Amino acid sequence: MIGLPDGVAACLFDLDGVLTSTATLHEIAWQRTFDAFLATRTDGDRAPFTKHDYTAFVDGRPRADGVRTFLTSRGIRLPEGEPDDTPDAATVNGVGNRKNEALLALIDERGIQPYPGSVAYLNAARDAGLKIGVVTSSANGEHVLDVADLAEFVQARVDGITIADEHLRGKPAPDSFLAGARALGVAPSEAAVFEDALSGVEAGRAGGFRYVVGVNRADQAEQLRDHGADVVVDDLADLLGGSR
Structure with a gap:
């Protein structure tokens, strides 16, 4: 009931604009x-x-x-x-x-407010037994998760500090999402990517991930599809209640 295809074992969420309004x-x-x-x-x-x-x-x-x-x-x-x-x-x-x-x-x-629909989706994903990771280009990922009270959901975090320390290419290259999948112990084909940025959607598609969800926070639904999103939603709560 979380709107993902069969075979998805993990969710990799961008942070700013997907889970929180910090974008x-x-x-x-x-x-x-x-x-x-x-x-x-x-x-x-x-x-x-x-x-x-x-x-x-x-x-x-x-x-x-x-x-x-x-x-x-x-x-x-x-x-x-x-x-x-x-x-x-x-x-x-x-x-x-x-x-x-x-x-x-x-x-x-x-301050920082998480999107209510995103919190509902995180709860549903955790209840469904899916692994949860956050992949963000921001070096402030840990701080934002703590302030937004979302850290309890996250089993792995790849952020701007990780990208610099491990010499990863930034989005639209898939490196950071691939690092997130490795940290959760899943293959890209077993993971879904959730992104609001065109560069992030492109990274999810380039990494060969099972499913790429575009989150339309900036009135760019068509561009998100053009960059590789399998589905585009206005809010993560739109995915709850059935598969797509």
């Missing part, structure tokens, strides 16, 4: 960071950061990949720098760390 906070943090950064430049396209920019270049990607991809779209190149660069450094890592500061401030200010 909105990420978008705001990116917008504030990039708009402030672009205002300091004399090169490239300095138009304000848009929702299209977030979806096309940033959403679902590891932080440094998002900085690099967006700035490339604007004709701006920065040195990589180091992971511990200060937030005011004019480097890929510096801009990424500035965004993380903005995100953590928003979390402190607004």
Whole structure:
């Protein structure tokens, strides 16, 4: 009764935008960071950061990949720098760390709420005996799960720290989801991926996973299907009550 095909033994959930509403906070943090950064430049396209920019270049990607991809779209190149660069450094890592500061401030200010339908689905998946993992590009995955009171559901977590430590390619490459499947002891053909980002859906399809669920939080249902989703829902609770 959880809307998955036979043979699925594990669920791999993206975090921001699938289980929690923090994707909105990420978008705001990116917008504030990039708009402030672009205002300091004399090169490239300095138009304000848009929702299209977030979806096309940033959403679902590891932080440094998002900085690099967006700035490339604007004709701006920065040195990589180091992971511990200060937030005011004019480097890929510096801009990424500035965004993380903005995100953590928003979390402190607004808190984190899990989607009620996602909590209902997590309970149903656990009751059905499925293994549960979280695969997120965010380095704040552990903190977000704790604040949202979701950690109790999660048997394995792959996050931005894991991606960096294990030198995994970020989404849309399938590496992080494949690492999540390994951590749960299942093959990709035994796991379902749940994603709201186009890059994440593409990663699930590229990894050969049994089922890819696109979660339509940004009015992009057709694009989610085009990138490889087997089914698209507006909320995970839509999957409850029967198979699809």
